[in-house]
Amino acid sequence: MVEEKVRSALEKAREKVLEEKDYVMEVVRYLHEEFDGYAPPEALELAAHLLEVPPSRLYEIATFYSLYTLKKEAKHVISVCASLPCHVAGGREIIETLRKELGIDFGQVTPDGMFKLEEVGCLGRCDTSPNMMIDGTLYRNLTPEKVVAILEAYRKGVIE
Amino acid sequence: MKEIRVCAGGACIASGAFSVRDALLKELKEKGLDGQYKIVETGCMGMCSRGPFMVVDGVVYAKLNERAVKEIVDSHLVGGKVVEKYLMALPEGQKVKEAFKEHPFFSRQVKIVTRNLGKIDPKSIDDYIDRGGYKALEKVLKEMKPQDVIEEIKNSGLRGRGGAGFPTGLKWEFAAKQKSDRKFVVCNADEGDPGAFMDRAVLEGDPHSVLEGMAIAAYAIGAQQGYIYVRAEYPLAIERLTVAIDQARRRGFLGKNILGTDFSFDIQIRIGAGAFVCGEETALMASIMGERGQPRVRPPYPVEKGLWGYPTVINNVETLANIAWIINNGWREFRKYGTEKSPGTKVFALAGKINNTGLVEVPLGITLRELIYDIGGGIPGGKKLKAVQTGGPSGGVIPADKIDTPIDYESLTALGTIMGSGGIIVLDEDDCMVDVAKFFLEFTVHESCGKCTPCREGTRAMYEILDRISKGEGTMEDIDALEELAVVVKETSLCGLGQTAPNPVLTTLRYFREEYEIHVKEKRCPAKKCRDLISYVIDPKACTGCTACKIVCPTGAIEGELNKLHYIHQDLCIKCGSCMDVCRFDAVFKVSPPIKEDEKVQSS
Numbered sequence: 001m002v003e004e005k006v007r008s009a010l011e012k013a014r015e016k017v018l019e020e021k022d023y024v025m026e027v028v029r030y031l032h033e034e035f036d037g038y039a040p041p042e043a044l045e046l047a048a049h050l051l052e053v054p055p056s057r058l059y060e061i062a063t064f065y066s067l068y069t070l071k072k073e074a075k076h077v078i079s080v081c082a083s084l085p086c087h088v089a090g091g092r093e094i095i096e097t098l099r100k101e102l103g104i105d106f107g108q109v110t111p112d113g114m115f116k117l118e119e120v121g122c123l124g125r126c127d128t129s130p131n132m133m134i135d136g137t138l139y140r141n142l143t144p145e146k147v148v149a150i151l152e153a154y155r156k157g158v159i160e
Numbered sequence: 161m162k163e164i165r166v167c168a169g170g171a172c173i174a175s176g177a178f179s180v181r182d183a184l185l186k187e188l189k190e191k192g193l194d195g196q197y198k199i200v201e202t203g204c205m206g207m208c209s210r211g212p213f214m215v216v217d218g219v220v221y222a223k224l225n226e227r228a229v230k231e232i233v234d235s236h237l238v239g240g241k242v243v244e245k246y247l248m249a250l251p252e253g254q255k256v257k258e259a260f261k262e263h264p265f266f267s268r269q270v271k272i273v274t275r276n277l278g279k280i281d282p283k284s285i286d287d288y289i290d291r292g293g294y295k296a297l298e299k300v301l302k303e304m305k306p307q308d309v310i311e312e313i314k315n316s317g318l319r320g321r322g323g324a325g326f327p328t329g330l331k332w333e334f335a336a337k338q339k340s341d342r343k344f345v346v347c348n349a350d351e352g353d354p355g356a357f358m359d360r361a362v363l364e365g366d367p368h369s370v371l372e373g374m375a376i377a378a379y380a381i382g383a384q385q386g387y388i389y390v391r392a393e394y395p396l397a398i399e400r401l402t403v404a405i406d407q408a409r410r411r412g413f414l415g416k417n418i419l420g421t422d423f424s425f426d427i428q429i430r431i432g433a434g435a436f437v438c439g440e441e442t443a444l445m446a447s448i449m450g451e452r453g454q455p456r457v458r459p460p461y462p463v464e465k466g467l468w469g470y471p472t473v474i475n476n477v478e479t480l481a482n483i484a485w486i487i488n489n490g491w492r493e494f495r496k497y498g499t500e501k502s503p504g505t506k507v508f509a510l511a512g513k514i515n516n517t518g519l520v521e522v523p524l525g526i527t528l529r530e531l532i533y534d535i536g537g538g539i540p541g542g543k544k545l546k547a548v549q550t551g552g553p554s555g556g557v558i559p560a561d562k563i564d565t566p567i568d569y570e571s572l573t574a575l576g577t578i579m580g581s582g583g584i585i586v587l588d589e590d591d592c593m594v595d596v597a598k599f600f601l602e603f604t605v606h607e608s609c610g611k612c613t614p615c616r617e618g619t620r621a622m623y624e625i626l627d628r629i630s631k632g633e634g635t636m637e638d639i640d641a642l643e644e645l646a647v648v649v650k651e652t653s654l655c656g657l658g659q660t661a662p663n664p665v666l667t668t669l670r671y672f673r674e675e676y677e678i679h680v681k682e683k684r685c686p687a688k689k690c691r692d693l694i695s696y697v698i699d700p701k702a703c704t705g706c707t708a709c710k711i712v713c714p715t716g717a718i719e720g721e722l723n724k725l726h727y728i729h730q731d732l733c734i735k736c737g738s739c740m741d742v743c744r745f746d747a748v749f750k751v752s753p754p755i756k757e758d759e760k761v762q763s764s
Binding site: 083087 | 583
């Protein structure tokens, strides 16, 4: 199972890259696709073995970039903007509402495995601050009330 | 067939542009008009706060929903009568039909980079070609020598729009002079500055203009391969670029023997993974080469030793989007806009406390006053402008009394800030300068790659001091230490991230030192923003005893019976501000310095 996914990631990266050296970067990226949002250590090690590079080459990439992770994420990843444009538009209250409603801090996952809360630098939507993104869907012009309603929709499965 | 243009920029999509489009399709069909009108989904029209937009016969309709579409089809398309209630209003309140010509937000703009935004369907190469797309590439390949192209760009005076403002033509010339059998062109689309989103809008709304710019750059320097390094946070931009590259290859604008000449050039996309520092060119190259995104010492500059050791030109999205226009219209035309040292236009992203948020392209040399008041429509709620933050975490704040300074690279540097990528965050009287500085430092601490000590340790030390000051625990020595540290970090950091990270601190200290001192000496936050230095209290004269605040308070800190005066227990209050948000009688207000339990405060 793991080997299948690793081989598939290697295959996809091989098709895309032009140079020998940037292969590892794309491998890490495709591993995240294969494993649905994370790259487990055993997959990294197997990929390193197949690529004939030290495992540290893959680990250094998987741990440096904030979008890469070694652990399975929650069902939904909430990325809330923690930058100034959102901050001056009431972002602090949004972040607080999220913390309160979820009972977790940045980088943590709710006990039921439903949500992970993450801060992001900027979502590039400063015209509609404050913003957050859940699994790639953007929510804008947020208020604490909207946040509560949105979380509720995910909990009830109205939004998948 | 007539066109109806529907804005399908990221912001409009998020506010329902696709349901507007679907409703329009349905209505047209029902009225039998689907043979007469063609719907064009365009890139960002700029005024994202009023979307979704739709343009019919030059008439601009804003803030649309499905019901609005039905009314517009019934009245405008069938009956020939413009629907006034969905038109845009001028600042004075008067509604205008052709807002792109009549509304000051649009009419003062000069569109070079954003020439096709809102006009073409970014998914259609034919739309781009119909508006003169790829003509510049053809002209360059068939009529100009690489050196002529470089001269043209040098004469135009175009400077890098990513922030540093290095002359683009000069950069190309350096790369062209390098003797090497392999060369690269890289488009830096790792737009990470909080407050900037023009590159996203260009990539989403007019991707071919960037590809054409890259191909021209490649011809000028003799490169065979290009990369676009784009943030993973911009999925729509990645999607549209992918489509555009594919189309350009099929039409022979990319690939082998472009347009039948012996020039070959191709482009690949590389997707970032959430590291802000990768916007720095040497870190970006490291990332493309499959390494950790850490910068290295320059020289050698990328034009000498770039990707895999070969000469590489790295240009920003906005810079590249200027190229085809300059080739088509000539450098003299370009120089008609802007100033002597900063010719051309710049796209600014207006955000923060400003009425018209969105993207505007204006000639360089415009003043901040014109940008904020004439185009941006001023500050909401009748509040007072306090400062303008430019250049994101690498920039600084400009105080309200300096807003008549013309915006160009040199004058912003003289004020202690930078042009950066063009993010303009407007701050009003409710914003605290210590808080702003602390905020950006928190960002840099988080994004520092950790390679060099001044940036890794220095930004953290600065953050800790700012944190103390914002909590009323700072000393006057802290302010001096902060300033000293800021200078050291600026002068000794390895890359642009560390070298510019102290700018928010240095400029707020330069223009708002008194505010820092009040935080230290009086333990007070004049803007009432720093949470540890404020208390929420209830005005006995205004409170009606409606219990709304008591119900919403998460910690049960509010006491009071129905129709009787309520009271906030300071020892229980966590200062979340919920009470203030729900109060309909403006009875909850903030005081600074904070008060203790049982302490009485006079209402202001």
